[in-house]
Amino acid sequence: MKNYQLTIKADDKQVVLxxxxxxxxxxxxxISGINAKxxxxxxxxTIELMVRSERPIxxxxxxxxxxxxxxEVKVDNSASQQCIA
Amino acid sequence: MTTEKKLTGGGLLFNVLEQHGVExxxxxxxxxxxxxxxxxxxxDVEHFLCRHEQGAAFSAVGYARASxxxxxxxxxxxxxxxxxxxxxxxxxxDSIPVVAITGQVATAAxxxxxxxxxDIFGLSLACTKHSFQVTDIDDLxxxxxxxxxxxxxxxxxxxxxDIPKDIQLAEVNGCLEHLVNLKNKVKLPPANVGSAIxxxxxxxxxxxxxxxxxxxxxxxxxxxxxxxxxGVPSVSTLKGLGAVDPKDENxxxxxxxxxxKAANLAVQxxxxxxxxxxxxxxxxxxxxxxxxxxxxxxxxxxxTAEINKRRVADAAILGDLKVNLPALAIPxxxxxxxxxxxxxxxxxTWDYNHPGETIFAPAVLKxxxxxxxxxxxxxxxxxxxxxxxxxxxxxxxxxNFLTSGGMGTxxxxxxxxxGAQVSRPTDCIIAxxxxxxxxxxxxxxxxxxxxxxxxxIVLIDNAKLGMVRQWQDLFFNGRLSETDxxxxxxxxxxxxxxxxxxxxxSNKSEVTGAIEEMLEHDGPYLLQVKIDxxxxxxxxxxxxxxxxxxxxxx
Numbered sequence: 029m030k031n032y033q034l035t036i037k038a039d040d041k042q043v044v045l046x047x048x049x050x051x052x053x054x055x056x057x058x059i060s061g062i063n064a065k066x067x068x069x070x071x072x073x074t075i076e077l078m079v080r081s082e083r084p085i086x087x088x089x090x091x092x093x094x095x096x097x098x099x100e101v102k103v104d105n106s107a108s109q110q111c112i113a
Numbered sequence: 114m115t116t117e118k119k120l121t122g123g124g125l126l127f128n129v130l131e132q133h134g135v136e137x138x139x140x141x142x143x144x145x146x147x148x149x150x151x152x153x154x155x156x157d158v159e160h161f162l163c164r165h166e167q168g169a170a171f172s173a174v175g176y177a178r179a180s181x182x183x184x185x186x187x188x189x190x191x192x193x194x195x196x197x198x199x200x201x202x203x204x205x206x207d208s209i210p211v212v213a214i215t216g217q218v219a220t221a222a223x224x225x226x227x228x229x230x231x232d233i234f235g236l237s238l239a240c241t242k243h244s245f246q247v248t249d250i251d252d253l254x255x256x257x258x259x260x261x262x263x264x265x266x267x268x269x270x271x272x273x274x275d276i277p278k279d280i281q282l283a284e285v286n287g288c289l290e291h292l293v294n295l296k297n298k299v300k301l302p303p304a305n306v307g308s309a310i311x312x313x314x315x316x317x318x319x320x321x322x323x324x325x326x327x328x329x330x331x332x333x334x335x336x337x338x339x340x341x342x343x344g345v346p347s348v349s350t351l352k353g354l355g356a357v358d359p360k361d362e363n364x365x366x367x368x369x370x371x372x373x374k375a376a377n378l379a380v381q382x383x384x385x386x387x388x389x390x391x392x393x394x395x396x397x398x399x400x401x402x403x404x405x406x407x408x409x410x411x412x413x414x415x416x417t418a419e420i421n422k423r424r425v426a427d428a429a430i431l432g433d434l435k436v437n438l439p440a441l442a443i444p445x446x447x448x449x450x451x452x453x454x455x456x457x458x459x460x461x462t463w464d465y466n467h468p469g470e471t472i473f474a475p476a477v478l479k480x481x482x483x484x485x486x487x488x489x490x491x492x493x494x495x496x497x498x499x500x501x502x503x504x505x506x507x508x509x510x511x512x513n514f515l516t517s518g519g520m521g522t523x524x525x526x527x528x529x530x531x532g533a534q535v536s537r538p539t540d541c542i543i544a545x546x547x548x549x550x551x552x553x554x555x556x557x558x559x560x561x562x563x564x565x566x567x568x569x570i571v572l573i574d575n576a577k578l579g580m581v582r583q584w585q586d587l588f589f590n591g592r593l594s595e596t597d598x599x600x601x602x603x604x605x606x607x608x609x610x611x612x613x614x615x616x617x618x619s620n621k622s623e624v625t626g627a628i629e630e631m632l633e634h635d636g637p638y639l640l641q642v643k644i645d646x647x648x649x650x651x652x653x654x655x656x657x658x659x660x661x662x663x664x665x666x667x
Contacts, residue, residue, distance in 0.1 A: 042234070042246060043234065043235070043238065043244075046235065046238060047238055050239060054239065086421065087421075087422060090417050090418035090420075090422075091418050093417070094416070095243075096242075096243045096263060
């Protein structure tokens with residue numbers, strides 16, 4: 029198992045958080061933590077997502093990026109680390 | 114631009130549909146979508162009443178696949194909306210542009226467990242490319258335009274728009290603005306053409322692995338030019354059938370679980386696999402880590418997420434196939450490999466000799482394929498008949514073979530044929546079905562009757578769930594659990610009840626005349642073909658097995 033931290037920028041649209049969570053679960057990643065907030069001025073949401081999986085993180089990044097309301101997905105390499113499961 | 118004319122939300126919906134060139138929709142009315150059906154009354158859009166919302170969704174899918182246009186379906190809230198879900202999942206798996214409109218209870222009642230209320234917006238997340246719920250009438254036009262743009266943009270797919278009843282009734286200016294032209298949202302890196310050309314030049318035994326993305330990208334001419342210029346032997350996925358010219362001497366047929374022996378052996382031996390609009394599906398690869406074990410991979414796709422998903426690509430060519438395929442079409446010196454592939458193709462050709470008088474389904478389907486008019490569109494259901502159709506019928510365009518590939522949805526064939534016939538009224542449309550699948554959406558015979566659609570149905574009848582029975586025999590020690598359908602109805606009488614001419618054949622001597630009669634008949638026709646219940650689909654690559662270890666008989 030590896031731990032990863034993603035920082036996701038998304039338009040503040042209906043169910044965007046549900047979409048991210050659904051894709052994360054379906055693609056085989058467990059959620060260790062989440063922090064989400066919306067900038068009411070720009071209507072852009074920032075979601076910090078801590079996930080763990082045996083699958084490469086690129087598979088999840090590509091799938092989240094396909095969601096229509098997503099602006100950007102970044103993997104925080106400094107926060108991502110090997111976890112001895 | 115907005116007009117001064119006041120419309121209801123329902124009226125605005127049809128304005129926007131007309132603006133997008135929609136002429137035909139498939140649907141079923143109900144309480145929470147009544148304002149939209151009231152507006153339909155004044156619209157030029159032609160509505161095809163199906164007899165189940167799943168039928169409407171599959172008809173929209175068939176319409177889209179046969180025509181290249183967006184398919185549109187309508188359903189009411191609650192059970193109407195949930196009945197669409199299988200069709201939407203099918204469209205998502207096969208990347209089909211569909212816009213589904215669902216009625217919803219009024220916004221004030223939402224979240225109160227109202228009559229026929231279901232959170233279809235929430236349910237849509239896993240079975241659509243995107244979805245919307247409109248809670249402000251001023252957003253309706255923009256959302257509808259976005260729905261069409263998203264359905265067609267990049268890798269195509271289904272979009273659902275859920276419209277509460279009060280939004281359908283609300284008044285709004287007739288709005289003709291907000292035509293959305295989405296660019297590819299994901300920025301694609303420059304195509305890695307240089308490394309791909311190096312791989313091509315190094316290859317001694319390359320194979321072209323053609324998927325459904327070629328037809329979706331409208332890149333059939335470019336694909337055929339690539340195959341001709343390079344001379345690379347080609348194989349096709351189920352959904353890619355028709356993209357390669359079936360008469361191309363270097364074409365080896367379908368690969369995968371029920372692929373041809375030549376196609377699978379060539380892929381297993383190749384040193385370069387050129388995947389074009391294909392996604393290394395498990396039914397194609399068999400045991401993944403033994404699939405094309407010695408091959409480097411060039412992967413052409415529009416969807417970044419398909420690259421490296423199941424097989425790491427040595428060169429990824431992202432973007433439009435119409436642009437990228439010509440950039441790599443270079444002559445190659447692979448005559449020895451071409452000769453070997455052509456020899457395998459000749460050696461492992463189909464054998465239509467079949468003892469006895471019972472009808473051999475592969476021979477029937479080949480005979481239909483040989484005699485059907487040019488530009489015939491064939492739909493299938495799912496099971497043995499589907500694989501026999503894929504193996505033994507030839508198609509010159511992917512829009513002439515509509516089959517549920519990714520989702521493998523029984524019940525697809527007849528309603529998809531309805532949609533195909535509506536989109537192409539002068540073309541011959543043949544639904545090849547099985548007795549199990551046929552009964553799953555048999556109510557759509559009523560749609561065929563209502564609109565006098567001249568759909569031909571070839572019902573391959575073994576009174577079994579044949580593919581499951583085959584697997585039970587092969588892999589579950591012959592324990593035949595719930596696969597006997599000996600109590601099927603009288604299919605000829607059933608068809609006649611819908612004013613559809615029908616005939617039953619059970620002897621080889623009847624085949625040629627029956628096919629001729631069916632193809633010459635002006636209206637709808639059902640040909641029931643009784644076959645031996647023990648007939649199996651061969652070859653078969655057992656699950657989690659390499660593709661060169663195929664079974665060819667019991």
